[in-house]
Amino acid sequence: MSEGAYNALIMHENDNVATAIKDLEAGDIAIAKGESGTFEVKILKKIPFGHKFALKDIPAGSAVTKYGETIGLATQDIRKGDHVHVHNVEGTRGRGDKVRQGAH
């Protein structure tokens, strides 16, 4: 990869995830570019174009942050370089399922 090239974007300096702008494979080194600099992350699983990976370890129950804002909570421990998506993150809004569980 040439100097200055990158294959992932960090939307805000407080984010703990980056978005792949190329398909990334397990073992690839992602180069994630953000306003506060460029970070290298070893990818653990295939990350399709547009999908997210963790920039640091995210413990279960803690916030997943993109655009500098909470986009959901980790439902399991997520390791740095792992795919971050519906299998390990849940939203906290529009959760009618939780309302019903609470009511019974």
Add this chain to the structure above:
Amino acid sequence: MKIMGYVRPNGAVGIRNHLLVLPSVVCANDAARKIAEQLAGAVWVDHQHGCAELAPDAEQTRRTLAGFASNPNVGACIIVGLGCEVVNAHGLAEAVAKTGKPVECFVIQEVGGTVNTVAAAVKAGSRMLEMLSKQEREECDLSSITLALECGGSDACSGIAANPAVGAASDMLVEQGGTSILSETQELIGAEHLLAKRAVSPEVAERIWYICKRAEEGALKMGVDIRYTNPAPGNIEGGITTLEEKSLGCIHKAGHTPIQEVVEYAEAPKKKGLVIMDTPGHDVESITGMVAGGAQVVVFTTGRGTPVGCPIAPVIKVASNTTMYECMRDNMDINAGEIVDGEKSIRDVGKEIFDEIIAVCNGKKTKAEVLGFGSFAVNRIGPTQ
């Protein structure tokens, strides 16, 4: 800045000069279609509303139909009713006639069946088309333009590229004194705190919180997780994980200007600048609502790709990624994917979108117009009766 538009008797500026054939009720859909089929250049819509609706829905249908026909892109209008419906066709025609544009109303039960109705309406419509054909574009101020902001079939690049670029274009229009409408309330959920901070007054901020709460209650009442409805399966495949993430990307369409007002579905904004309309995330219902609120032009970002158009307003499609742009070139007007590719800045593509808005206002046809795409849907509040 100036554009060339059609000046209506009430001073509103149209960028198209349509004859619209509009049924007041589902039962008049076929007659409306047959009228439009005989009038070259007429546009028509069909819908499932106008009767068997409780008062809040009937009022919303009436407001949407009247607003749609009152849109300045409509030069003349034929309203077709059945006669026994809740949304009265004559009342609708009176509301549209307040704009000063020519309006004719034909009610099937009064005229004496559909054959007579179609014949009478075609006669009236041919006079209207002749009149519209003689009307010329005049120089108008860009501040008379209301832009509808829409996103659909979003992917992760929508929030990174297409929406921020549209936001830059929206800021440019607002700077020129125009109006820009942010919509799709479900897709503001999780980002309402950021929008509320941009409200011009505590009342407007309160209103933003209120419409988001009202929209979220829909999912809560149904006892289900909103995920897989919103974000939809295609959004998820495109990398969007939660509704909050989708919303935080969606609001970039609204640029950086202050939020002046929050209006109801299909209600015309009273303020210039950036406003919010409470519409659903359903693209066609949302666009119909904004156009009924007076928007003459729509900018629509998409990551997965969608062909949707509007019968009376040009819809400019902005692709969020180059792969989809290349794949669906026939349906896409602008490629914001070049931002992700590192080829262009958000500001560059924002200017490109702004210039396209001006060109389309002056008469350039969008891909959706060229292909004749014009979907129409009215948002329903309660159950059908």
